[in-house]
Amino acid sequence: AREFSERIGRFEVSATAVVVAEAAKLKAAGVDLADFGAGEPHFPTPRHIKDAAIAAIEQNFTHYTTTPGIPEVRKAIVDRHAADFGSDYAPDEAIFTTGGKLAIFYAVSALIDHGDEVIVPVPYWVSYKDIVQYAGGRPVFLETAEADHFRITAEAIESLITPRTRAILLNSPSNPSGAVMDTADFEGIVRLAHERGIYVLLDECYAYLTYKGKPVSGGSYIEAKEHVVVLGSLSKTYAMTGWRAGFALAPKPIIAAMAKLQSQTTSSATHFIQKASIAALSGPQQCVAEMRADYLKLRDEVLAGLRGIPGITCTVPEGAFYVYPNVKAYLGLPGAETAMELASRLLREGHVVTVPGEAFGTREHLRLSYATSHETVAEGVARMKAFFEGLR
Ligand code: PLP
Structure with a gap:
């Protein structure tokens, strides 16, 4: 049996x-x-974020919320991202999730079908492979060279594209290597993907932890917006791993598909954590x-x-x-x-x-x-x- x-x-x-x-x-x-x-x-976790959560509990923000998150947190997400990366998303192009990992899971589930190929550069974050496989997709690994700081180029990506390629899953800065994608390389990949009708899923979980220059962001390429999904998290940026606070930014139909999944799983993220996340995203960034x-x-x-x-x-x-x-x-x-x-x-x-x-x-x-x-x-x-x- x-x-x-x-x-x-x-x-x-x-x-x-x-x-x-x-x-x-x-x-x-x-x-x-x-x-x-x-x-x-x-x-x-910084004091003002803890205080916001405590106040939210005292004020009884302790019930279900609208599925993709309360309007104020969706607005806080897009405003923060626009201020830091020059993106241009409306609040209904954002979803707040119970951790960034769940946003990745939703995005992959919403876009990937049986037999679809997803290009994943090596070294990769452990969960990508399993999340793609769970959705029925096939991770296609892109080997990179350590001597070249694990660089990922559009040419290398292009060599792996087949008629079944549906998405490219990138992570910069990278867990585990700490490599940060070069802006020109990233731009080339986004352009290539947009031309070919392939989605670029960029995991920006470490976007605020770069030590040299500005990190790339998927949201910066407004002309390719229809093929870009930004995956974000408050975990590392604000030392909030245990709070489970993540998000995605994408065109409205993708966010709606992800919200459909959220409606049948967690229903919504925790209300007072959404409140505290507003304090994190909109408060002092010091x-x-x-x-x-x-x-x-x-x-x-x-x-x-x-x-x-x-x-x-x-x-x-x-x-x-x-x-x-x-x-x-x-x-x-x-x-x-x-x-x-x-x-x-x-x-x-x-x-x-x-x-x-x-x-x-x-x-x-x-x-x-x-x-x-x-x-x-x-x-x-x-x-x-x-x-x-x-x-x-
Ligand atoms: N993406 C990467 C590359 C990570 O390293 C992590 C956490 O370790 C996540 C996403 C997910 O973070 P969380 O679910 O805590 O938001």
Whole structure:
């Protein structure tokens, strides 16, 4: 007899989960771990956002709302995005969702049919592959070169386009590599997609965490608007991961299709979280700049630490809060054949939590999140140095 649906079989337990589970076991046993695993801000949510949520609860904003979000939050989303990226969306071209991941899920579900191909550059964020497969689509992976900072060009994308190509799923700044797409490259991709009638889904979850220049945004290309879907999140920008606050910006029919899905799943996002999100999006943005400044220091500390470990190389990430060192020099040893095994040994013997590159579609890397304290960075890289020197 069949136990589960064929559809659920298209999901894989992510490689991340394996390491996380192992780390949790060690932590429970009282082992002190230097944790570079979790991709979430170590900062508390800024005071004025918390206050807005508390006030909203006191004022009884605790019921269902209109499906795509209350008008004020939809307006706050489009106003923030227009101010920062020069986009031009109306409030009914925005949907507020219970986290950015759900917005990705809705957008892919709304656009992708059985057999549709979705171009996904490697390394990719773990969930893209599974979300596309769950919708019945087929991820078509675009290999990129580390030596070229994981650059994604229109030419490379074009070489993968077939009559079945329906969408290109991009993420800049990237989780896991921290790479930021070049504006001209992105523009070329948007133009190509628009000409061919292919959608560009741009995950802008880390758009406010760039350390060099301005990040690209899908919303900046108004002439190609009908083929662009902007996927956003308040999680990283405002240290609000646990609040579950995300959004999408897209032409009205796409937003309506996504809202239809929301109407039959969550009904709406939490009312007082929508209220708090208005405070985040419309309030002072100083907190964003302050957190970014600290991430930049942390990035430089972790890079300096990694550079001190012989054999490890690392591209300089220009955004997000991850480094993606290449550990090829240490692979193929007994007990460390793969990055997955290496991460597991680093955890058990070195007491450092990292995520192996296999989770993101590459074989020679570890991902470290430096959204953590300066002490943890110092301690963690010292432990890594000792661990890797011991392997040689
Ligand atoms: N996109 C990327 C690339 C991410 O790394 C994350 C979170 O880790 C998300 C989207 C989703 O964030 P959330 O669902 O918390 O808004």
